Amino acid sequence: MNTVMLFLHVVGAVGMGIYAILPFLAGQFRKLSGAAQEGLASGLVTAGRFGQFALVLQLLTGGYLMSQLGLDYTRGWMITVGILFIAIGALTGIVQKPLKRIAAAAKEGRDASADVGRVRTLSAIVFILFLAILWLMQDPWYA
Numbered sequence: 133m134n135t136v137m138l139f140l141h142v143v144g145a146v147g148m149g150i151y152a153i154l155p156f157l158a159g160q161f162r163k164l165s166g167a168a169q170e171g172l173a174s175g176l177v178t179a180g181r182f183g184q185f186a187l188v189l190q191l192l193t194g195g196y197l198m199s200q201l202g203l204d205y206t207r208g209w210m211i212t213v214g215i216l217f218i219a220i221g222a223l224t225g226i227v228q229k230p231l232k233r234i235a236a237a238a239k240e241g242r243d244a245s246a247d248v249g250r251v252r253t254l255s256a257i258v259f260i261l262f263l264a265i266l267w268l269m270q271d272p273w274y275a
Contacts, residue, residue: 148190206273227251230254
């Protein structure tokens with residue numbers, strides 16, 4: 133069972149990879165026309181949902197692996213990782229609304245530069261948090 137959970141954990145890590153490319157894709161909004169902005173925003177909403185499902189998969193499989201492998205992680209490491217996962221989940225949920233507004237504005241021919249700026253900022257923060265998660269997973273703290 134540990135092998136299956138480890139496989140699912142790796143699949144979840146790959147799924148969370150959307151957070152690594154999100155800021156670079158969000159940076160392309162200003163270069164695109166209205167219809168292309170609508171398509172990119174819709175695609176990023178779908179990718180964000182996929183990333184959120186991968187985040188939940190990471191939490192479930194990671195919790196199982198921590199309990200079953202018998203490794204002694206420090207309480208500080210577990211709290212830090214938990215806070216980072218919650219922050220990523222919250223920020224990726226928050227970024228969904230401006231993405232939907234960008235798609236609607238592009239469809240109607242309106243300017244959505246404020247929402248584009250918000251998406252770029254939030255996606256950059258999520259990218260930094262994602263890198264922090266990767267670093268903490270690569271180098272966990274043991275008691």
